[in-house]
Amino acid sequence: xxxxxxxxxxxxxxxxxxxxxxxxxxxxxxxxxxxxxxxxxxxxxxxxxxxxxxxxxxxxxxxxxxxxxxxxxxxxxxxxxxxxxxxxxxxxxxxxxxxxxxxxxxxxxxxxxxxxxxxxxxxxxxxxxxxxxxxxxxxxxxxxxxxxxxxxxxxxxxxxxxxxxxxxxxxxxxxxxxxxxxxxxxxxxxxxxxxxxxxxxxxxxxxxxxxxxxxxxxxxxxxxxxxxxxxxxxxxxxxxxxxxxxxxxxxxxxxxxxxxxxxxxxxxxxxxxxxxxxxxxxxxxxxxxxxxxxxxxxxxxxxxxxxxxxxxxxxxxxxxxxxxxxxxxxxxxxxxxxxxxxxxxxxxxxxxxxxxxxxxxxxxxxxxxxxxxxxxxxxxxxxxxxxxxxxxxxxxxxxx
Amino acid sequence: xxxxxxxxxxxxxxxxxxxxxxxxxxxxxxxxxxxxxxxxxxxxxxxxxxxxxxxxxxxxxxxxxxxxxxxxxxxxxxxxxxxxxxxxxxxxxxxxxxxxxxxxxxxxxxxxxxxxxxxxxxxxxxxxxxxxxxxxxxxxxxxxxxxxxxxxxx
Numbered sequence: 001x002x003x004x005x006x007x008x009x010x011x012x013x014x015x016x017x018x019x020x021x022x023x024x025x026x027x028x029x030x031x032x033x034x035x036x037x038x039x040x041x042x043x044x045x046x047x048x049x050x051x052x053x054x055x056x057x058x059x060x061x062x063x064x065x066x067x068x069x070x071x072x073x074x075x076x077x078x079x080x081x082x083x084x085x086x087x088x089x090x091x092x093x094x095x096x097x098x099x100x101x102x103x104x105x106x107x108x109x110x111x112x113x114x115x116x117x118x119x120x121x122x123x124x125x126x127x128x129x130x131x132x133x134x135x136x137x138x139x140x141x142x143x144x145x146x147x148x149x150x151x152x153x154x155x156x157x158x159x160x161x162x163x164x165x166x167x168x169x170x171x172x173x174x175x176x177x178x179x180x181x182x183x184x185x186x187x188x189x190x191x192x193x194x195x196x197x198x199x200x201x202x203x204x205x206x207x208x209x210x211x212x213x214x215x216x217x218x219x220x221x222x223x224x225x226x227x228x229x230x231x232x233x234x235x236x237x238x239x240x241x242x243x244x245x246x247x248x249x250x251x252x253x254x255x256x257x258x259x260x261x262x263x264x265x266x267x268x269x270x271x272x273x274x275x276x277x278x279x280x281x282x283x284x285x286x287x288x289x290x291x292x293x294x295x296x297x298x299x300x301x302x303x304x305x306x307x308x309x310x311x312x313x314x315x316x317x318x319x320x321x322x323x324x325x326x327x328x329x330x331x332x333x334x335x336x337x338x339x340x341x342x343x344x345x346x347x348x349x350x351x352x353x354x355x356x357x358x359x360x361x362x363x364x365x366x367x368x369x370x371x372x373x374x375x376x377x378x379x380x381x382x383x384x385x386x387x388x389x390x391x392x393x394x395x396x397x398x399x400x
Numbered sequence: 401x402x403x404x405x406x407x408x409x410x411x412x413x414x415x416x417x418x419x420x421x422x423x424x425x426x427x428x429x430x431x432x433x434x435x436x437x438x439x440x441x442x443x444x445x446x447x448x449x450x451x452x453x454x455x456x457x458x459x460x461x462x463x464x465x466x467x468x469x470x471x472x473x474x475x476x477x478x479x480x481x482x483x484x485x486x487x488x489x490x491x492x493x494x495x496x497x498x499x500x501x502x503x504x505x506x507x508x509x510x511x512x513x514x515x516x517x518x519x520x521x522x523x524x525x526x527x528x529x530x531x532x533x534x535x536x537x538x539x540x541x542x543x544x545x546x547x548x549x550x551x552x553x554x
Binding site: 096186190191213251252324325332333335336338 | 446450
Protein backbone atom coordinates (compact mmCIF):
# COMPACT_ATOMS: atom_id res chain seq x y z
CA UNK A 1 0.00 0.00 0.00
CA UNK A 2 1.34 3.45 -0.82
CA UNK A 3 -1.38 6.08 -0.57
CA UNK A 4 -3.25 6.26 2.78
CA UNK A 5 -6.85 6.72 3.79
CA UNK A 6 -7.92 9.37 6.32
CA UNK A 7 -7.32 7.24 9.39
CA UNK A 8 -3.90 6.18 8.28
CA UNK A 9 -3.01 9.71 7.26
CA UNK A 10 -4.05 11.06 10.67
CA UNK A 11 -1.92 8.54 12.55
CA UNK A 12 1.31 9.75 14.04
CA UNK A 13 4.39 8.55 12.19
CA UNK A 14 5.94 5.36 13.52
CA UNK A 15 8.96 7.21 14.81
CA UNK A 16 10.34 8.28 18.16
CA UNK A 17 8.38 11.30 19.40
CA UNK A 18 11.47 13.44 18.97
CA UNK A 19 11.52 12.72 15.24
CA UNK A 20 8.25 14.30 14.16
CA UNK A 21 6.23 17.42 14.90
CA UNK A 22 2.47 17.86 14.97
CA UNK A 23 1.07 20.39 12.56
CA UNK A 24 -0.80 21.92 15.48
CA UNK A 25 2.39 23.67 16.53
CA UNK A 26 1.93 25.91 13.51
CA UNK A 27 -1.77 26.59 13.75
CA UNK A 28 -3.19 26.34 17.25
CA UNK A 29 -3.94 29.81 18.67
CA UNK A 30 -3.33 28.76 22.28
CA UNK A 31 0.06 27.37 21.37
CA UNK A 32 0.84 30.59 19.56
CA UNK A 33 -0.11 32.67 22.60
CA UNK A 34 2.06 30.46 24.79
CA UNK A 35 4.98 30.88 22.40
CA UNK A 36 4.75 34.64 22.61
CA UNK A 37 4.63 34.71 26.40
CA UNK A 38 6.78 31.70 27.33
CA UNK A 39 9.37 31.83 24.59
CA UNK A 40 9.58 35.29 23.06
CA UNK A 41 8.73 36.95 26.35
CA UNK A 42 11.55 35.17 28.14
CA UNK A 43 14.52 34.59 25.84
CA UNK A 44 17.38 36.74 24.65
CA UNK A 45 16.61 37.94 21.18
CA UNK A 46 18.73 39.71 18.58
CA UNK A 47 17.42 43.25 18.16
CA UNK A 48 19.84 45.01 15.82
CA UNK A 49 23.52 45.38 15.05
CA UNK A 50 25.48 47.97 16.98
CA UNK A 51 26.52 49.61 13.68
CA UNK A 52 22.91 50.75 13.40
CA UNK A 53 23.58 52.90 16.46
CA UNK A 54 26.97 54.44 15.62
CA UNK A 55 26.51 57.73 17.47
CA UNK A 56 25.35 58.82 20.87
CA UNK A 57 21.56 59.21 20.91
CA UNK A 58 21.08 57.09 17.77
CA UNK A 59 18.04 54.92 18.19
CA UNK A 60 16.49 51.98 16.40
CA UNK A 61 12.86 50.92 16.75
CA UNK A 62 11.87 47.28 16.45
CA UNK A 63 9.08 44.86 17.31
CA UNK A 64 9.32 41.96 19.69
CA UNK A 65 6.68 39.74 21.29
CA UNK A 66 3.94 41.99 19.99
CA UNK A 67 5.50 45.10 21.46
CA UNK A 68 7.37 48.06 20.04
CA UNK A 69 10.76 48.76 21.59
CA UNK A 70 13.68 50.98 20.84
CA UNK A 71 17.39 50.62 21.43
CA UNK A 72 19.31 53.83 21.97
CA UNK A 73 22.97 54.64 22.52
CA UNK A 74 23.27 56.75 25.65
CA UNK A 75 25.69 59.56 26.43
CA UNK A 76 27.88 56.98 28.18
CA UNK A 77 28.08 55.03 24.86
CA UNK A 78 26.06 52.19 26.33
CA UNK A 79 23.14 50.76 24.38
CA UNK A 80 19.91 50.52 26.32
CA UNK A 81 16.49 49.37 25.27
CA UNK A 82 13.07 50.60 26.35
CA UNK A 83 9.49 49.80 25.58
CA UNK A 84 8.43 52.35 22.99
CA UNK A 85 5.50 53.68 24.96
CA UNK A 86 4.95 56.78 27.03
CA UNK A 87 4.52 56.26 30.76
CA UNK A 88 1.58 58.66 30.71
CA UNK A 89 -1.14 57.45 28.36
CA UNK A 90 0.68 54.62 26.64
CA UNK A 91 1.13 56.34 23.29
CA UNK A 92 3.88 55.16 21.03
CA UNK A 93 6.87 57.43 21.55
CA UNK A 94 9.11 57.03 18.52
CA UNK A 95 7.46 56.68 15.14
CA UNK A 96 10.46 56.64 12.81
CA UNK A 97 12.31 53.31 12.44
CA UNK A 98 15.59 55.01 13.29
CA UNK A 99 16.96 58.41 14.18
CA UNK A 100 18.86 60.44 16.73
CA UNK A 101 17.21 61.93 19.77
CA UNK A 102 18.88 63.34 22.86
CA UNK A 103 15.42 64.02 24.17
CA UNK A 104 12.42 61.83 23.45
CA UNK A 105 9.18 63.77 23.47
CA UNK A 106 5.78 62.17 23.41
CA UNK A 107 3.71 63.89 20.75
CA UNK A 108 0.56 63.66 22.83
CA UNK A 109 1.13 65.65 26.04
CA UNK A 110 4.81 66.48 25.48
CA UNK A 111 6.22 64.40 28.28
CA UNK A 112 9.96 64.04 27.70
CA UNK A 113 12.53 61.36 28.46
CA UNK A 114 16.29 61.12 28.14
CA UNK A 115 18.37 58.30 26.66
CA UNK A 116 18.65 56.69 30.09
CA UNK A 117 14.88 56.33 30.25
CA UNK A 118 14.44 59.03 32.86
CA UNK A 119 11.38 61.24 32.64
CA UNK A 120 12.84 64.72 32.28
CA UNK A 121 9.87 66.88 31.64
CA UNK A 122 6.14 67.05 32.30
CA UNK A 123 4.25 70.15 31.19
CA UNK A 124 2.43 71.84 34.03
CA UNK A 125 3.41 69.35 36.73
CA UNK A 126 1.41 71.08 39.39
CA UNK A 127 -1.61 68.87 38.75
CA UNK A 128 0.39 65.72 39.46
CA UNK A 129 2.03 67.19 42.53
CA UNK A 130 -1.40 67.61 43.98
CA UNK A 131 -1.97 63.90 43.45
CA UNK A 132 1.39 62.96 44.93
CA UNK A 133 2.79 61.60 41.69
CA UNK A 134 6.51 62.23 41.36
CA UNK A 135 8.35 62.52 38.06
CA UNK A 136 11.14 60.28 39.33
CA UNK A 137 8.67 57.37 39.32
CA UNK A 138 7.66 57.95 35.71
CA UNK A 139 10.65 56.66 33.78
CA UNK A 140 10.41 54.34 30.81
CA UNK A 141 10.36 50.58 31.14
CA UNK A 142 13.95 49.50 30.50
CA UNK A 143 14.56 46.12 28.93
CA UNK A 144 17.68 44.09 29.57
CA UNK A 145 20.22 44.73 26.82
CA UNK A 146 23.61 43.19 26.09
CA UNK A 147 25.98 43.59 23.16
CA UNK A 148 27.97 40.55 22.06
CA UNK A 149 30.16 40.50 18.94
CA UNK A 150 28.37 43.61 17.74
CA UNK A 151 24.98 41.97 18.11
CA UNK A 152 22.51 43.79 20.33
CA UNK A 153 20.38 41.34 22.30
CA UNK A 154 17.42 42.16 24.50
CA UNK A 155 15.32 40.20 26.97
CA UNK A 156 11.91 41.20 28.29
CA UNK A 157 12.30 38.86 31.25
CA UNK A 158 14.19 40.52 34.09
CA UNK A 159 14.57 37.13 35.78
CA UNK A 160 16.01 35.20 32.83
CA UNK A 161 19.56 33.92 32.87
CA UNK A 162 22.29 36.10 31.42
CA UNK A 163 23.06 36.31 27.71
CA UNK A 164 26.29 34.30 27.89
CA UNK A 165 24.77 31.32 29.70
CA UNK A 166 21.88 31.43 27.24
CA UNK A 167 24.03 31.42 24.12
CA UNK A 168 26.83 29.25 25.45
CA UNK A 169 29.33 28.29 22.74
CA UNK A 170 26.80 28.57 19.90
CA UNK A 171 28.44 31.63 18.35
CA UNK A 172 31.98 30.25 18.54
CA UNK A 173 32.27 29.40 14.86
CA UNK A 174 31.42 32.98 13.93
CA UNK A 175 33.44 34.73 16.62
CA UNK A 176 36.19 35.82 14.25
CA UNK A 177 33.75 36.71 11.50
CA UNK A 178 31.58 38.87 13.71
CA UNK A 179 34.24 40.17 16.03
CA UNK A 180 37.48 40.19 14.03
CA UNK A 181 36.84 43.61 12.55
CA UNK A 182 33.94 46.02 13.03
CA UNK A 183 31.08 45.16 10.73
CA UNK A 184 28.37 47.37 9.34
CA UNK A 185 24.85 46.71 8.13
CA UNK A 186 24.43 47.66 4.47
CA UNK A 187 21.22 45.80 3.75
CA UNK A 188 17.95 45.73 5.63
CA UNK A 189 14.56 44.61 4.48
CA UNK A 190 11.47 43.38 6.22
CA UNK A 191 8.77 41.12 4.91
CA UNK A 192 5.51 39.92 6.38
CA UNK A 193 5.22 36.28 5.42
CA UNK A 194 2.01 34.28 5.38
CA UNK A 195 3.59 31.59 7.48
CA UNK A 196 4.17 30.55 11.05
CA UNK A 197 7.48 31.82 12.42
CA UNK A 198 8.78 28.28 12.86
CA UNK A 199 8.10 27.44 9.23
CA UNK A 200 10.46 30.24 8.32
CA UNK A 201 13.12 29.39 10.87
CA UNK A 202 13.04 25.78 9.76
CA UNK A 203 14.46 26.93 6.44
CA UNK A 204 17.51 28.01 8.42
CA UNK A 205 17.73 24.80 10.41
CA UNK A 206 16.87 22.24 7.75
CA UNK A 207 20.04 21.35 5.86
CA UNK A 208 18.20 18.73 3.83
CA UNK A 209 16.25 21.40 1.97
CA UNK A 210 19.37 22.49 0.09
CA UNK A 211 18.05 20.08 -2.51
CA UNK A 212 15.39 22.70 -3.27
CA UNK A 213 17.87 25.41 -4.27
CA UNK A 214 19.45 25.06 -7.67
CA UNK A 215 22.29 27.30 -6.53
CA UNK A 216 23.07 24.98 -3.63
CA UNK A 217 22.75 21.89 -5.77
CA UNK A 218 25.38 23.39 -8.05
CA UNK A 219 27.67 25.09 -5.53
CA UNK A 220 27.34 23.38 -2.19
CA UNK A 221 26.14 19.82 -2.29
CA UNK A 222 29.12 18.55 -4.23
CA UNK A 223 31.75 20.86 -2.74
CA UNK A 224 32.75 18.37 -0.07
CA UNK A 225 31.82 14.84 0.96
CA UNK A 226 28.58 14.84 2.92
CA UNK A 227 30.14 12.76 5.66
CA UNK A 228 32.85 15.41 6.19
CA UNK A 229 30.31 18.04 7.10
CA UNK A 230 30.06 18.94 10.74
CA UNK A 231 26.98 20.28 12.46
CA UNK A 232 26.66 21.11 16.14
CA UNK A 233 23.75 21.46 18.51
CA UNK A 234 23.90 23.22 21.85
CA UNK A 235 21.93 23.69 25.01
CA UNK A 236 18.92 26.02 24.82
CA UNK A 237 18.05 25.03 21.26
CA UNK A 238 20.91 26.68 19.39
CA UNK A 239 22.93 25.11 16.59
CA UNK A 240 25.69 25.81 14.15
CA UNK A 241 27.48 24.50 11.14
CA UNK A 242 31.09 23.54 11.33
CA UNK A 243 32.75 22.92 8.02
CA UNK A 244 30.50 23.55 5.07
CA UNK A 245 32.05 24.51 1.77
CA UNK A 246 30.88 25.99 -1.50
CA UNK A 247 32.31 25.64 -4.99
CA UNK A 248 31.08 28.82 -6.64
CA UNK A 249 32.27 28.01 -10.11
CA UNK A 250 29.38 25.56 -10.32
CA UNK A 251 26.86 28.32 -10.93
CA UNK A 252 27.08 30.71 -13.87
CA UNK A 253 28.07 34.18 -12.76
CA UNK A 254 29.28 33.20 -9.30
CA UNK A 255 32.80 32.02 -10.16
CA UNK A 256 34.48 35.27 -9.18
CA UNK A 257 33.45 34.87 -5.57
CA UNK A 258 36.57 34.38 -3.54
CA UNK A 259 38.86 36.26 -5.85
CA UNK A 260 37.31 39.68 -5.97
CA UNK A 261 37.26 40.77 -2.33
CA UNK A 262 39.04 39.62 0.84
CA UNK A 263 37.12 37.18 3.02
CA UNK A 264 36.00 38.11 6.49
CA UNK A 265 38.42 37.37 9.35
CA UNK A 266 38.98 33.75 10.24
CA UNK A 267 37.12 32.32 7.30
CA UNK A 268 37.82 31.55 3.66
CA UNK A 269 35.79 32.80 0.74
CA UNK A 270 34.39 29.35 0.13
CA UNK A 271 33.43 28.61 3.73
CA UNK A 272 29.77 28.63 4.60
CA UNK A 273 29.00 28.93 8.28
CA UNK A 274 25.79 29.52 10.11
CA UNK A 275 24.46 29.82 13.60
CA UNK A 276 20.83 29.32 14.53
CA UNK A 277 19.97 31.01 17.79
CA UNK A 278 16.83 29.89 19.54
CA UNK A 279 14.16 30.84 18.94
CA UNK A 280 14.29 32.63 15.59
CA UNK A 281 17.55 34.27 14.62
CA UNK A 282 19.98 32.96 12.04
CA UNK A 283 23.44 34.32 11.30
CA UNK A 284 25.06 33.12 8.10
CA UNK A 285 28.38 33.88 6.51
CA UNK A 286 29.35 32.97 3.00
CA UNK A 287 32.99 33.89 3.38
CA UNK A 288 32.81 37.48 2.29
CA UNK A 289 29.51 38.65 3.69
CA UNK A 290 27.16 38.10 6.61
CA UNK A 291 23.39 37.78 6.75
CA UNK A 292 21.33 38.02 9.92
CA UNK A 293 17.69 37.21 9.81
CA UNK A 294 15.18 37.41 12.59
CA UNK A 295 11.61 36.18 12.67
CA UNK A 296 9.05 37.94 14.83
CA UNK A 297 5.68 36.23 15.18
CA UNK A 298 2.69 38.41 14.37
CA UNK A 299 0.12 35.64 14.55
CA UNK A 300 -0.03 31.88 14.04
CA UNK A 301 0.08 32.45 10.29
CA UNK A 302 1.90 35.80 10.05
CA UNK A 303 5.58 36.41 10.59
CA UNK A 304 7.67 39.51 10.31
CA UNK A 305 11.05 38.73 8.83
CA UNK A 306 13.92 41.16 9.11
CA UNK A 307 16.92 40.52 6.92
CA UNK A 308 20.27 42.23 7.29
CA UNK A 309 23.43 42.11 5.23
CA UNK A 310 26.78 43.13 6.70
CA UNK A 311 30.19 44.05 5.37
CA UNK A 312 33.31 45.53 6.91
CA UNK A 313 32.87 48.97 8.37
CA UNK A 314 34.94 51.59 6.59
CA UNK A 315 36.06 49.30 3.79
CA UNK A 316 36.85 50.72 0.32
CA UNK A 317 33.85 51.34 -1.90
CA UNK A 318 34.86 48.68 -4.41
CA UNK A 319 35.02 46.07 -1.64
CA UNK A 320 31.62 47.14 -0.36
CA UNK A 321 30.10 46.94 -3.80
CA UNK A 322 31.46 43.44 -4.26
CA UNK A 323 30.14 42.30 -0.89
CA UNK A 324 26.74 43.75 -1.78
CA UNK A 325 26.86 41.74 -5.00
CA UNK A 326 27.79 38.60 -3.08
CA UNK A 327 24.98 39.25 -0.62
CA UNK A 328 22.45 39.81 -3.36
CA UNK A 329 23.45 36.71 -5.27
CA UNK A 330 22.02 34.50 -2.52
CA UNK A 331 20.03 36.76 -0.25
CA UNK A 332 17.79 39.80 -0.25
CA UNK A 333 14.45 40.10 -2.07
CA UNK A 334 16.10 39.32 -5.42
CA UNK A 335 18.54 36.68 -4.21
CA UNK A 336 18.64 33.27 -5.80
CA UNK A 337 17.90 31.49 -2.49
CA UNK A 338 15.77 33.64 -0.19
CA UNK A 339 12.65 33.86 -2.41
CA UNK A 340 12.73 30.07 -2.63
CA UNK A 341 12.96 29.73 1.15
CA UNK A 342 10.02 32.08 1.58
CA UNK A 343 8.06 30.14 -0.98
CA UNK A 344 8.73 26.99 1.03
CA UNK A 345 7.66 28.58 4.32
CA UNK A 346 4.39 29.80 2.85
CA UNK A 347 3.78 26.46 1.13
CA UNK A 348 4.16 24.62 4.46
CA UNK A 349 1.81 27.12 6.08
CA UNK A 350 -0.76 26.40 3.40
CA UNK A 351 -0.33 22.69 3.99
CA UNK A 352 -0.84 22.79 7.75
CA UNK A 353 -3.35 25.67 8.03
CA UNK A 354 -6.51 23.63 7.63
CA UNK A 355 -5.19 20.29 8.68
CA UNK A 356 -4.36 18.76 5.33
CA UNK A 357 -0.82 18.15 6.51
CA UNK A 358 -0.72 16.53 9.96
CA UNK A 359 2.90 15.99 10.81
CA UNK A 360 6.33 17.15 9.89
CA UNK A 361 9.03 14.49 9.84
CA UNK A 362 12.43 15.47 11.23
CA UNK A 363 13.92 12.00 11.40
CA UNK A 364 17.15 12.18 9.42
CA UNK A 365 20.10 10.87 11.41
CA UNK A 366 23.57 11.34 9.98
CA UNK A 367 25.75 11.70 13.08
CA UNK A 368 25.73 15.50 12.89
CA UNK A 369 27.01 15.53 9.34
CA UNK A 370 25.50 15.45 5.89
CA UNK A 371 21.88 16.52 6.04
CA UNK A 372 21.11 15.52 9.60
CA UNK A 373 17.85 16.80 11.12
CA UNK A 374 19.52 17.08 14.51
CA UNK A 375 19.27 20.88 14.48
CA UNK A 376 15.52 20.70 14.04
CA UNK A 377 15.23 18.12 16.80
CA UNK A 378 17.29 20.27 19.16
CA UNK A 379 15.08 23.25 18.39
CA UNK A 380 11.87 21.36 19.08
CA UNK A 381 13.27 19.81 22.23
CA UNK A 382 13.87 23.31 23.57
CA UNK A 383 10.49 24.48 22.29
CA UNK A 384 8.84 21.63 24.17
CA UNK A 385 10.83 22.27 27.31
CA UNK A 386 9.83 25.92 27.43
CA UNK A 387 6.17 25.34 26.68
CA UNK A 388 5.76 22.15 28.68
CA UNK A 389 4.33 20.47 25.58
CA UNK A 390 5.45 17.66 23.34
CA UNK A 391 5.97 18.93 19.79
CA UNK A 392 4.72 15.60 18.54
CA UNK A 393 1.47 15.89 20.52
CA UNK A 394 1.25 19.47 21.79
CA UNK A 395 -2.35 19.44 22.96
CA UNK A 396 -1.97 16.36 25.13
CA UNK A 397 -1.96 17.03 28.82
CA UNK A 398 1.26 16.27 30.58
CA UNK A 399 3.05 17.31 33.70
CA UNK A 400 4.41 20.83 33.84
CA UNK B 401 15.33 70.62 -20.80
CA UNK B 402 12.85 70.39 -23.60
CA UNK B 403 11.16 67.27 -24.78
CA UNK B 404 11.65 66.38 -28.44
CA UNK B 405 8.20 65.22 -29.64
CA UNK B 406 9.39 62.59 -32.12
CA UNK B 407 11.94 61.17 -29.71
CA UNK B 408 9.39 61.19 -26.93
CA UNK B 409 7.04 59.09 -29.02
CA UNK B 410 9.84 56.62 -29.69
CA UNK B 411 10.77 56.58 -26.05
CA UNK B 412 7.25 55.77 -24.98
CA UNK B 413 7.13 52.99 -27.54
CA UNK B 414 10.46 51.59 -26.31
CA UNK B 415 9.56 51.67 -22.64
CA UNK B 416 6.12 50.33 -23.23
CA UNK B 417 7.45 47.47 -25.31
CA UNK B 418 10.16 46.70 -22.74
CA UNK B 419 7.48 46.38 -20.08
CA UNK B 420 5.36 44.08 -22.19
CA UNK B 421 8.33 41.86 -22.98
CA UNK B 422 9.22 41.54 -19.30
CA UNK B 423 5.58 40.80 -18.49
CA UNK B 424 5.61 38.04 -21.07
CA UNK B 425 8.92 36.61 -19.86
CA UNK B 426 10.38 37.34 -23.26
CA UNK B 427 13.81 38.10 -21.91
CA UNK B 428 15.64 37.77 -25.20
CA UNK B 429 13.24 40.33 -26.58
CA UNK B 430 13.91 42.63 -23.65
CA UNK B 431 17.67 42.30 -24.04
CA UNK B 432 17.31 43.12 -27.74
CA UNK B 433 16.04 46.54 -26.65
CA UNK B 434 19.14 47.13 -24.52
CA UNK B 435 22.49 48.56 -25.52
CA UNK B 436 25.50 46.21 -25.13
CA UNK B 437 26.74 48.30 -22.20
CA UNK B 438 23.34 48.19 -20.51
CA UNK B 439 23.23 48.40 -16.75
CA UNK B 440 20.25 47.38 -14.63
CA UNK B 441 19.89 48.28 -10.99
CA UNK B 442 17.22 48.20 -8.29
CA UNK B 443 17.77 50.89 -5.70
CA UNK B 444 15.80 51.21 -2.47
CA UNK B 445 16.00 53.79 0.26
CA UNK B 446 16.13 52.34 3.74
CA UNK B 447 14.66 54.59 6.42
CA UNK B 448 15.95 52.07 8.94
CA UNK B 449 19.58 52.50 7.88
CA UNK B 450 19.16 56.00 6.46
CA UNK B 451 20.96 54.95 3.31
CA UNK B 452 20.36 53.69 -0.18
CA UNK B 453 20.54 49.98 -0.83
CA UNK B 454 21.17 48.13 -4.06
CA UNK B 455 19.00 45.03 -4.21
CA UNK B 456 19.94 43.88 -7.69
CA UNK B 457 22.51 45.04 -10.21
CA UNK B 458 23.65 43.49 -13.47
CA UNK B 459 25.34 44.45 -16.67
CA UNK B 460 24.08 43.06 -19.97
CA UNK B 461 25.98 39.78 -19.61
CA UNK B 462 24.96 39.33 -16.00
CA UNK B 463 21.35 39.94 -16.85
CA UNK B 464 21.54 37.43 -19.67
CA UNK B 465 22.98 34.86 -17.22
CA UNK B 466 20.19 35.60 -14.78
CA UNK B 467 17.51 35.21 -17.43
CA UNK B 468 19.05 31.94 -18.59
CA UNK B 469 18.98 30.63 -15.01
CA UNK B 470 15.37 31.54 -14.27
CA UNK B 471 13.77 28.32 -15.54
CA UNK B 472 15.79 26.33 -13.01
CA UNK B 473 14.62 28.37 -10.06
CA UNK B 474 11.57 27.99 -7.86
CA UNK B 475 9.64 31.14 -8.60
CA UNK B 476 6.40 32.76 -7.55
CA UNK B 477 3.64 31.22 -9.67
CA UNK B 478 1.59 33.61 -11.73
CA UNK B 479 2.32 36.65 -13.79
CA UNK B 480 3.57 40.19 -13.29
CA UNK B 481 1.99 43.12 -15.07
CA UNK B 482 3.90 46.39 -15.27
CA UNK B 483 1.87 49.55 -15.66
CA UNK B 484 4.36 52.12 -16.86
CA UNK B 485 3.63 55.78 -17.41
CA UNK B 486 6.36 57.90 -18.93
CA UNK B 487 6.36 61.07 -16.88
CA UNK B 488 9.24 63.03 -18.38
CA UNK B 489 11.74 62.84 -21.22
CA UNK B 490 14.73 65.13 -20.96
CA UNK B 491 17.60 65.58 -23.32
CA UNK B 492 21.06 65.08 -21.84
CA UNK B 493 24.42 65.25 -23.63
CA UNK B 494 24.86 61.52 -24.02
CA UNK B 495 21.36 60.12 -23.67
CA UNK B 496 17.73 60.85 -23.15
CA UNK B 497 16.80 60.77 -19.49
CA UNK B 498 13.40 59.27 -19.01
CA UNK B 499 11.47 59.03 -15.78
CA UNK B 500 8.48 56.73 -15.61
CA UNK B 501 6.10 55.82 -12.84
CA UNK B 502 5.62 52.08 -12.52
CA UNK B 503 3.13 49.94 -10.67
CA UNK B 504 3.64 46.20 -10.76
CA UNK B 505 0.79 43.84 -10.13
CA UNK B 506 0.96 40.14 -9.51
CA UNK B 507 -1.80 37.87 -10.69
CA UNK B 508 -1.75 34.41 -9.19
CA UNK B 509 -2.87 31.18 -10.78
CA UNK B 510 -6.36 31.60 -9.36
CA UNK B 511 -6.65 34.96 -11.10
CA UNK B 512 -6.31 37.06 -7.94
CA UNK B 513 -4.40 40.27 -8.57
CA UNK B 514 -2.51 42.27 -5.96
CA UNK B 515 -0.09 45.14 -6.05
CA UNK B 516 3.47 43.92 -5.74
CA UNK B 517 5.40 47.16 -5.98
CA UNK B 518 5.34 50.80 -6.93
CA UNK B 519 8.26 52.95 -7.88
CA UNK B 520 9.96 54.66 -10.78
CA UNK B 521 12.02 53.65 -13.76
CA UNK B 522 14.92 56.02 -14.33
CA UNK B 523 16.04 55.16 -17.85
CA UNK B 524 18.79 56.45 -20.05
CA UNK B 525 18.12 55.89 -23.71
CA UNK B 526 20.51 56.21 -26.63
CA UNK B 527 20.21 55.85 -30.36
CA UNK B 528 22.25 53.04 -31.89
CA UNK B 529 22.08 52.02 -35.53
CA UNK B 530 19.00 54.13 -35.99
CA UNK B 531 17.15 52.49 -33.09
CA UNK B 532 16.49 53.69 -29.57
CA UNK B 533 18.06 51.42 -26.97
CA UNK B 534 18.00 51.25 -23.19
CA UNK B 535 21.45 52.17 -21.94
CA UNK B 536 20.57 51.89 -18.29
CA UNK B 537 17.58 51.35 -16.06
CA UNK B 538 17.45 52.14 -12.39
CA UNK B 539 14.34 50.92 -10.64
CA UNK B 540 13.69 53.07 -7.62
CA UNK B 541 11.32 51.09 -5.47
CA UNK B 542 9.03 52.70 -2.94
CA UNK B 543 7.74 49.27 -1.96
CA UNK B 544 10.14 47.45 0.32
CA UNK B 545 8.04 44.48 1.34
CA UNK B 546 7.96 42.37 -1.79
CA UNK B 547 6.49 39.30 -0.18
CA UNK B 548 8.57 36.30 -1.08
CA UNK B 549 10.65 38.41 -3.45
CA UNK B 550 11.53 37.78 -7.05
CA UNK B 551 14.27 36.22 -9.11
CA UNK B 552 13.33 38.29 -12.12
CA UNK B 553 13.98 42.00 -12.54
CA UNK B 554 10.98 44.24 -12.06
